[in-house]
Amino acid sequence: MTEMTRRERILAASRKQMTDRLPFLHWWRHMQIGWAERECRNRGMGLAWTRPSYGVKMNQVVVTEEKDPSREGGVIRITYHTPKGSVYMDEKREPGTFQWHADRSWKDVTPWALKRLIREPQDYEVMKFIVENTEYVPDYFPIEQVNDWLGEEGVSYATLPKTPMARIMIEWIGSEEGRFYIHHRKYRDKVDELYEAFCQSITPLYEIVAKSPADIIFCGENIEGLLISPPLFEKYFLPEYERMAKIFHAHGKLMAVHMDGRLNVLKELIARTPIDIIEAFHPPPMGDLPLGEALKVWKDKVIWMGFPGAIYELGPEEVKKYTFDLLKEIGTGERLVVAMSTENIVSNENMLALTSIFEKADLPLTPEKISRIEKSIA
Amino acid sequence: MDEGKHIAALKEAVLNMDYELMDKAAKEAMAAKVDPLKAIMEGMSPAMAFIGEKFQTGEYFLPELIVAGDVMKEGLKIIRPYLKEKGSQGEKKFLIATVQGDNHDIGKNIVGMLLSLHGFEVIDLGFDIPASKIVEAVQKHEPGIVGLSALLTVTMPRMGEVVKALKTAGLRDKVKVIVGGTSVTPQFARGIGADHASTNAAEGVEKCLEWARS
Numbered sequence: 001m002t003e004m005t006r007r008e009r010i011l012a013a014s015r016k017q018m019t020d021r022l023p024f025l026h027w028w029r030h031m032q033i034g035w036a037e038r039e040c041r042n043r044g045m046g047l048a049w050t051r052p053s054y055g056v057k058m059n060q061v062v063v064t065e066e067k068d069p070s071r072e073g074g075v076i077r078i079t080y081h082t083p084k085g086s087v088y089m090d091e092k093r094e095p096g097t098f099q100w101h102a103d104r105s106w107k108d109v110t111p112w113a114l115k116r117l118i119r120e121p122q123d124y125e126v127m128k129f130i131v132e133n134t135e136y137v138p139d140y141f142p143i144e145q146v147n148d149w150l151g152e153e154g155v156s157y158a159t160l161p162k163t164p165m166a167r168i169m170i171e172w173i174g175s176e177e178g179r180f181y182i183h184h185r186k187y188r189d190k191v192d193e194l195y196e197a198f199c200q201s202i203t204p205l206y207e208i209v210a211k212s213p214a215d216i217i218f219c220g221e222n223i224e225g226l227l228i229s230p231p232l233f234e235k236y237f238l239p240e241y242e243r244m245a246k247i248f249h250a251h252g253k254l255m256a257v258h259m260d261g262r263l264n265v266l267k268e269l270i271a272r273t274p275i276d277i278i279e280a281f282h283p284p285p286m287g288d289l290p291l292g293e294a295l296k297v298w299k300d301k302v303i304w305m306g307f308p309g310a311i312y313e314l315g316p317e318e319v320k321k322y323t324f325d326l327l328k329e330i331g332t333g334e335r336l337v338v339a340m341s342t343e344n345i346v347s348n349e350n351m352l353a354l355t356s357i358f359e360k361a362d363l364p365l366t367p368e369k370i371s372r373i374e375k376s377i378a
Numbered sequence: 379m380d381e382g383k384h385i386a387a388l389k390e391a392v393l394n395m396d397y398e399l400m401d402k403a404a405k406e407a408m409a410a411k412v413d414p415l416k417a418i419m420e421g422m423s424p425a426m427a428f429i430g431e432k433f434q435t436g437e438y439f440l441p442e443l444i445v446a447g448d449v450m451k452e453g454l455k456i457i458r459p460y461l462k463e464k465g466s467q468g469e470k471k472f473l474i475a476t477v478q479g480d481n482h483d484i485g486k487n488i489v490g491m492l493l494s495l496h497g498f499e500v501i502d503l504g505f506d507i508p509a510s511k512i513v514e515a516v517q518k519h520e521p522g523i524v525g526l527s528a529l530l531t532v533t534m535p536r537m538g539e540v541v542k543a544l545k546t547a548g549l550r551d552k553v554k555v556i557v558g559g560t561s562v563t564p565q566f567a568r569g570i571g572a573d574h575a576s577t578n579a580a581e582g583v584e585k586c587l588e589w590a591r592s
Contacts, residue, residue: 094479107532112481176483176505178444185395185445227484229439262560265436285577286560309531310561318565344531 005152006046011215013337014155014254014277014302022333022361024354025154026340029101030108036348040355047154048339051142053212054205059133075114084129085122090115108345116174118183124190127172131198136205143214157256158214160205163244164198165236166221166228175227195236199243206244210251216277217253219244224261225288233269245274260306260342262288267297280306280342283326292329295336302335306342307354316353323357324374332364384412388421388453393428395445397452404456414460422450423495430495433488434580440488447491470498470590474525475512476505477536482529485558488579489525493586509536509543516549523586526572528559537562538570545571554589558582 001020004012009023025046031037041047062081067074074095079088092114096106103110118127146156161167168191173180184191209217221237228237241257248255256277263270263281267289270278278301283291286308294303311322330336340346340354360373387403390396407417429446432438472493476486483505490500501519503511516524524544526537537557544550555572558579567575576582 109530109532114481176481178440178448178484178487181441181444182448184441185448186397226440229441231439232441265439282560285563288578308561310563310566313531313534313561314563314565 006041006044006154007150007152010046010048010155010337013335014216014304016300016302016335018334019363022336022338022358022363022365024338024340024358026346026351027342029104030341030343030345032345032348032351034348036351040351041153043355043359045340045351045355045358047150048157049146049150049154050157050159050218051146051214053138053140053143053158053214054208055137055139057135057137058130059135061130061133076111080117080126080130082126082129082133085126087117087123087126087130088115089113089117108343113171113174116172116179118168118173119179121187121190124187124194128194128197131194131201134201136202136208138208138211140212143212147213155215156213157216157218158209158212160209160217160219161202162221163219163237163240164195164202165232165240166223168194168198169228169232170222199240203243206247210248210253215254216256217244217248218256218258218279220258222261223257223259223263223266225263225265227261228266230266230269233266238269238273241273241275245276249274256304258342260287263294264288267294271298271301275301277302277304279304280339282306282308282342284308286310290329291326291336292331295330302337304337304339306339307346309341309344312341312344312346312350316349319350319353320357320377323354324370327357327361327365327370327373328367330365332366333361334363381410381412381416384410385417385421388417389425391453392422392425392446392450395442395449397449400449400453401456404453408457408460414457417457418454418461422453426450427495430492434492434583440484443488443491471501471519471521472498472523472525472586473501473503473512473515473519473521474527475503475507475515476527476529477533477540478506478508479536480528480530480533481505482527482559485529485560485579486525486527489527489558489582492579492583496583496587498586498590509540512540513543513547513549516544516553517547521553523554523556523589525582525586526555526557528557529561531561534559534561534566535570537572541571554586556582556585 004020009019012019013023025048028047028049060083064079066077074093076091077088079086091111093111094105094109097103143156143158169180173183245255254276256279257275258280259278260280260282281303311319340351356377384407391400391403433443474486474490476483490502494500503515526540528534528537541555556574557567557572558576560577562575564575574585
């Protein structure tokens, strides 16, 4: 097979086509730009870049941020004032936040909410007002710019916020102390009403994103089977994915969903979704579904795997050993793209260790080919 | 007084995860002078243990476990004032915390809840807890087991700091240390000097029960 560019390789695999080599890449937002990154890219590592394709306008909502110096450790209170009342959240920002790239700290961690927007029953009405008065405006410049910068080096993803229930559950109510489940039991009508309003108000955004010049549409869900039980997934997530995919597919776009948790309990339901790419899939020990099994159960899907951070902690030799075990369970290697990481910064040593394997992983993989690579880097 | 009827109502409230029924059943049971300890031990606890078992076998999921636990907590709020002062539940004390820099507490809460169903006295320090506070709590409560939780790979090293601090304070040999979270591995646990690594609650609970038996 003729040698593909990094972009061609990633896109072909994402469209379930055969590629010359196993595509591997690094997410821009997690990448250490420097000598090792350049070396790995020269040896075949691609790039993936997420950017928004829209702006957000909240009508009749005033947002204020305050920092109380008497509170320890950079805690910011963000308040949303509306004619229906106000809601606030307290956010802790680690050093580096907004200093290198957006809301990531030097250690690549996003801020965490100490207090979330929905705590009391009366907060639902305010949040409903906010979602009903939120407008989305197309802005394709960020993606046009990154497409121009990337060229054949990689692919762009148009980002979306989490789907309505993921946002309500994970971001607005929160799972700490089981709060979401308790609200879902005690105030079911309010939760459902907010969910319905949100589904309706976000629909125009799906059209905007589908028309963007990005290659793939990315939904940053953080699906985790322990947190999102099968009944919740079936009721609130599956229908929304169906609705979204219909719009994206009509515009020829691939739909990727960030599923970085334990997925074993959800595997059959995920198989029923029209999602094209299961992004950030983590095999054991961090996830609970082996990669080989996931490829079998999701026959019509592509997996973008996130290399497990827990293995990186063990150093480059363990990384290599783990990777060879992984290669032995994935058959020919089709329908797979490996991301260096979807969560953390990777050390140069670990990134080079992975590159030394993947640069030689010509497809279709065979046991003989894997054994040759093993010998060549021993 | 039909004690059986009141006990059954308390049980039903937990099994059906029904806040209103719990409020009514607990108030009526206390008004009817049902022994509060019996109300807890024969009414709510077996129902909660049933939910816990279903969770461990995968028939129930986290929402059921959390909500049933919360319904039981509401009942305890009503019944507890009627209980005569009782001492500690004994030797099976388990202290648990999510380490500093990490606010993920679901795994920690599940382990705490399941262990309390198995008769452990659970001291839950919460999340984002510095090593010094964990050491202070170990000195104060003298648990047999310390559970440390972290979800993020960037906060995992904090678990090592806690083990080190326990050692410095001369407490390491007095407690078993179990670490949990999706990123932990047996190699990691060995590396930081913990006794066990667990990536799922059921297995972690089994290990604690094994230690408690030995």
